[in-house]
Amino acid sequence: MAQMNLLQAINNALDIAMAENESALCFGEDVGHFGGVFRATSGLQEKYGKARCFNTPLVEQGIIGFANGLAAQGSTPIAEIQFADYIFPAFDQIVNESAKFRYRSGNEFNVGNLTIRTPYGGGIAGGLYHSQSPEAYFAHTPGLKIVVPRNPYQAKGLLLASIRDDNPVIFFEPKRLYRASVGEVPEEDYQLPIGKAEVTEQGKDITLLAWGAQMEIIEKAAEMAKKDGVSCELIDLRTILPWDVETVANSVLKTGRLLISQEAPLTAGFASEIAATIQQECFLHLESPIERVCGIDTPYPLSLEKEHAADHLKVYEAIKRSINY
Amino acid sequence: MNTDIYKEGPVVHNAAFIDGHSVEIPILKILQQDGTVYQGAELPNIDEEHAVKIYKALAFHRALDERMIGAQRQGRISFYMAALGEEAASIGGAAGLEVQDMIMAQYREQGALIYRGFSLENFMNQMFSNEKDLGKGRQMPIHYGSNELNYMTISSPLGTQIPQAAGYAYGQKLQGKDAVTLCYFGEGAASEGDFHAGLNMAAVHNAPVIFFCRNNGYAISTPSDEQYVGNGIASRGVGYGMKTIRIDGNDILAVLKAVQLARAYAIEESKPVMIEAMSYRLGAHSTSDDPSGYRTKEEEEKWHAHDPLSRMKSWMLAQNWWDEAQETALFDQLREDILAAVKVAEKIAKPPVEDLVSDVYDQVPEHLQKQLASLKAHIKKYPEAYPLTAGRIK
Numbered sequence: 001m002a003q004m005n006l007l008q009a010i011n012n013a014l015d016i017a018m019a020e021n022e023s024a025l026c027f028g029e030d031v032g033h034f035g036g037v038f039r040a041t042s043g044l045q046e047k048y049g050k051a052r053c054f055n056t057p058l059v060e061q062g063i064i065g066f067a068n069g070l071a072a073q074g075s076t077p078i079a080e081i082q083f084a085d086y087i088f089p090a091f092d093q094i095v096n097e098s099a100k101f102r103y104r105s106g107n108e109f110n111v112g113n114l115t116i117r118t119p120y121g122g123g124i125a126g127g128l129y130h131s132q133s134p135e136a137y138f139a140h141t142p143g144l145k146i147v148v149p150r151n152p153y154q155a156k157g158l159l160l161a162s163i164r165d166d167n168p169v170i171f172f173e174p175k176r177l178y179r180a181s182v183g184e185v186p187e188e189d190y191q192l193p194i195g196k197a198e199v200t201e202q203g204k205d206i207t208l209l210a211w212g213a214q215m216e217i218i219e220k221a222a223e224m225a226k227k228d229g230v231s232c233e234l235i236d237l238r239t240i241l242p243w244d245v246e247t248v249a250n251s252v253l254k255t256g257r258l259l260i261s262q263e264a265p266l267t268a269g270f271a272s273e274i275a276a277t278i279q280q281e282c283f284l285h286l287e288s289p290i291e292r293v294c295g296i297d298t299p300y301p302l303s304l305e306k307e308h309a310a311d312h313l314k315v316y317e318a319i320k321r322s323i324n325y
Numbered sequence: 326m327n328t329d330i331y332k333e334g335p336v337v338h339n340a341a342f343i344d345g346h347s348v349e350i351p352i353l354k355i356l357q358q359d360g361t362v363y364q365g366a367e368l369p370n371i372d373e374e375h376a377v378k379i380y381k382a383l384a385f386h387r388a389l390d391e392r393m394i395g396a397q398r399q400g401r402i403s404f405y406m407a408a409l410g411e412e413a414a415s416i417g418g419a420a421g422l423e424v425q426d427m428i429m430a431q432y433r434e435q436g437a438l439i440y441r442g443f444s445l446e447n448f449m450n451q452m453f454s455n456e457k458d459l460g461k462g463r464q465m466p467i468h469y470g471s472n473e474l475n476y477m478t479i480s481s482p483l484g485t486q487i488p489q490a491a492g493y494a495y496g497q498k499l500q501g502k503d504a505v506t507l508c509y510f511g512e513g514a515a516s517e518g519d520f521h522a523g524l525n526m527a528a529v530h531n532a533p534v535i536f537f538c539r540n541n542g543y544a545i546s547t548p549s550d551e552q553y554v555g556n557g558i559a560s561r562g563v564g565y566g567m568k569t570i571r572i573d574g575n576d577i578l579a580v581l582k583a584v585q586l587a588r589a590y591a592i593e594e595s596k597p598v599m600i601e602a603m604s605y606r607l608g609a610h611s612t613s614d615d616p617s618g619y620r621t622k623e624e625e626e627k628w629h630a631h632d633p634l635s636r637m638k639s640w641m642l643a644q645n646w647w648d649e650a651q652e653t654a655l656f657d658q659l660r661e662d663i664l665a666a667v668k669v670a671e672k673i674a675k676p677p678v679e680d681l682v683s684d685v686y687d688q689v690p691e692h693l694q695k696q697l698a699s700l701k702a703h704i705k706k707y708p709e710a711y712p713l714t715a716g717r718i719k
Contacts, residue, residue: 033548034619049391055547057516058483086482089518125403129481170581199686296696298685303454303462307700307714313707 004185007178009152010040014078014158016189018048019075023113026053028080035084038119038178046183051284064090068097069200071111071168078163081250084120084172085132093294098168099143105122112166118149119175121140121213121263122295122309127302133212133264133295138170139241139273145169145194146240148212152183156191158238165194168293174213197244199251203233206257206322209248209274212311214261221315230323248274249281256287257322261310266294291318350559352571352603355578358631360639362578369421369582373646379420379577380641381655382440386412386657389439390608393466394454396667397612402452404466408433410607413633414539414574416440418507421584427493427506429477429486432467433539434509435605441474445662449670461684462676484510484517486559487536491527491597494534498595505591506684507535507584512601513544515558524565533591535584536562536599539574541606546619562599574602575633578640605631678704678714 004012018024026041031054035042045053056063060081067077081087087094096117102110122131145167150156155173158208159232162169174181200215201222208218215236222232233251237243252258258278275290293310301308355366362368364383371379385704390407397405408415408664415436419428428437435448447459451469460470460478470478477486477493490508502607513537514520527534538558542549548556568590572579587598605628609616616625641647678701682693689697701718708715 029544030546032547032551037545037613055551056550058513058544059516059518059548061518062516089482124464125483127468128463130465244409266696295680296700297693298682299463301463301681302465304678304681304713306712307678307681307704311710314703317703317706 001184001186003153003182005179005182006149006152006155006173006308007038007040009156010159010173011042011044012185012187013042013156013163014044015047017076017078017160018044018052023074024052024076024078025070026078026080026194027056028168029056029058029082031055031080034247036080038175040117040173041080060086060090061093062095066097067114067116068093068101068111071100071114072109074113076113076163076317078115078117081116081118083127083130084118084134087118087134090138094138094144094170095141099141103143107323110166111168114168115163116168116170117158118170118172119178120172121174121176122300122305123176123213125302125305128299131300133262135172135240135270136270138263139270143168144241145171147194147238148172148174148240149176149238150212150215150236152185154192154238156185156235157190158194160189161191161194164191169194172212177216178203178212192238192270195239195242197238197247198236199233199247200236201232201234203231203255205231205255206259206318206319207233207235207248207251208254208259208261208315209235209237210238210261212263214263217310217312218259218261218315220312221319224312224316225319228320230319232319243274245277249278252278252282253285254287257294258286259291259315259318259322261293261315263295263310265297266292267297269294288322293318332642345555348556348560348563350556350563350569350571353574353583354573354576354580355634356576356640357584358636358639360591360636360643362640367582369578369585371400371578371581373644375420375642376644376646378418379440380637382416382436383412383577383637384655385439386416386436387634388663389435389448392660392663392667394612401667401671402466404612405452406467406611407608408436409572410628410632411539411541411604412436413577413580413637414537414602414604415509417577417580418509418537418584421581424587425475425502425504426588427475427477427497427504428509429490429506429510430479431483431486431511431514432479432481433511434468435469437509438469438471438474438476441476443469443474443476445666446670447471447641449666450673453670453673454626454675455670455673455674456680457673458676461680466524466621469715484514484519486510487514487517487519487523488526489523490534490536491523491530491532494527494597495530498533503592505533505535505588507537508581509537509539509658510547511544512538512540512542512558513547513552515561516552520561524561524567524599527597528565528567531595532596532597533595535587535591536567536597536600537584538601539604540601541574541604543606543610543616543620545610545614548620553641557601557603559599562601567597567599569601570601571601571603574604575636576634577629577637581704591678674717675713677717
């Protein structure tokens with residue numbers, strides 16, 4: 001096993017995917033020789049040539065439209081959108097085209113080979129246009145899969161699974177952790193299941209649920225709560241769509257309490273969907289209302305990032321609220 | 326109404342394709358690097374006072390860039406984008422307009438704001454995202470804006486201002502204003518869908534907008550030959566049926582001439598115009614970028630020889646409108662002023678916590694008032710965790 005940061009793990013997964021599958025291509029803005037602004041695609045152009053790893057013009061709708069065409073043709077496009085904040089020009093190509101290709105054609109055509117990689121999230125002093133977590137917009141669209149890894153090991157296994165999944169997948173990478181998160185990652189090929197949450201810590205008093213970079217936050221809050229004698233069960237959702245209702249519901253049946261934390265603003269975020277479903281699944285077992293600890297309902301600010309964020313202290317306070325309800 | 330789509334050209338009976346590269350677009354050059362004017366070149370309207378104002382803006386820009394890159398490296402600001410080598414495009418653009426004209430920029434056009442007189446304090450307050458920033462500390466450094474100076478606040482997503490400029494200009498026209506909108510963007514942003522949408526809307530609806538492309542050769546690491554094929558961005562203007570001109574973007578007189586003509590045409594004919602200014606981004610894309618990873622020193626050196634500042638300075642010296650003593654005094658003063666302004670701005674408090682929820686809507690709606698109240702209670706409980714705002718909560 002090697003020590004890798006999250007970017008190296010992604011680069012390693014892309015390398016494996018391109019080596020095994022000659023129809024796999026990586027492209028996006030600055031993705032070629034430069035290796036992407038975060039260097040996730042470093043070395044791939046040197047290794048696989050300019051035809052398979054290349055810079056595109058600056059046009060997100062073009063990148064995804066082009067990728068849809070490639071995927072429909074049978075290639076395996078792995079398209080990069082430089083920041084998730086800039087995915088919106090491609091919104092039509094993703095929600096009306098990628099997501100509906102198979103359905104509208106009665107499976108005459110599909111873009112199941114498509115993977116869209118994009119860095120998301122805040123905590124990097126990026127202000128409102130370099131910090132957004134837009135997963136909920138896409139979760140409202142049937143036909144897509146949405147995956148968010150929390151560390152290098154997860155990133156490699158989930159990205160390989162996403163590339164090989166026969167559905168279009170949006171793979172949101174927590175950019176705050178790109179270099180900050182380092183861990184043991186096997187150099188060989190492996191996959192982690194899409195659609196399956198992971199219980200990362202067993203507990204009995206309350207279930208804490210998050211995804212991506214927000215996992216660190218709930219872990220920290222759980223540590224604080226532990227000192228108060230509260231035992232938290234931690235779950236990394238890993239896949240936003242389709243999400244693992246069973247694992248979450250089973251945990252809540254055991255603990256009787258649920259707290260969901262997301263970086264994105266509160267209203268109509270994916271935490272809301274989870275709360276509604278779990279309230280239906282576990283109604284008679286709930287000891288307190290389901291807590292959502294989220295960003296506040298404003299654009300992501302630059303100078304008051306910490307105030308805006310769903311940090312560990314806000315999660316900790318919500319744990320106490322839930323326990324003492 | 327004329328719907329005869331065949332009316333334009335002659336009829337032929339042997340297939341002949343028009344080559345996409347065949348459109349020849351000349352480039353306007355007025356001022357040579359040694360400060361002399363090309364023989365027969367027609368000067369823009371410019372007098373000594375105007376020239377000195379332009380040159381002082383160029384100097385201010387260069388001094389500001391030098392100092393703020395330094396400040397970023399010292400960790401005093403988080404981010405900066407310099408315009409080294411292409412200052413003439415933004416400053417010449419603004420210098421060819423009238424004060425009532427709107428400027429909608431991409432992000433590397435603070436030169437236009439310098440020319441319009443945005444104060445050093447305003448620049449600093451924005452970059453230090455303090456409570457005196459007109460944008461209330463919400464955006465990354467260099468995302469300036471000023472209603473008073475008719476300079477639309479910058480939005481990071483590329484190209485979004487292009488169709489907006491078409492709409493803004495159309496509104497100016499409908500209201501009978503003697504004003505145009507000048508819209509800056511880079512050759513990279515000209516790939517975005519918004520570019521094509523904006524040009525077409527402006528052309529079809531006769532909006533008096535000047536589309537000003539700064540073609541500086543690079544979009545982060547991507548060189549222009551991986552950005553577009555064909556004859557630059559100017560050929561796109563031609564394709565949308567627009568009056569189009571290509572100019573040397575490092576030649577302040579060519580920039581000024583083109584914008585003055587474009588403005589007069591846009592107002593008189595009430596139509597859009599396209600200007601493509603050829604230049605080179607001598608610096609990095611931003612302080613997060615290192616160009617040595619994708620281009621050579623030799624290439625950069627070649628473009629250093631086309632410095633727009635030294636070109637204008639040589640011309641000014643030859644006109645007897647400037648001298649070396651003024652030059653030294655100006656740069657000394659600028660460096661001193663900027664350093665002093667940095668020291669002031671970095672000590673000004675960050676915006677109050679209330680600014681988190683203001684301006685999301687015209688009034689703070691109830692759900693945000695509640696979220697703010699609960700945030701304040703939380704901060705009071707953990708004051709040490711929120712040092713920027715804790716001491717200021719009432």
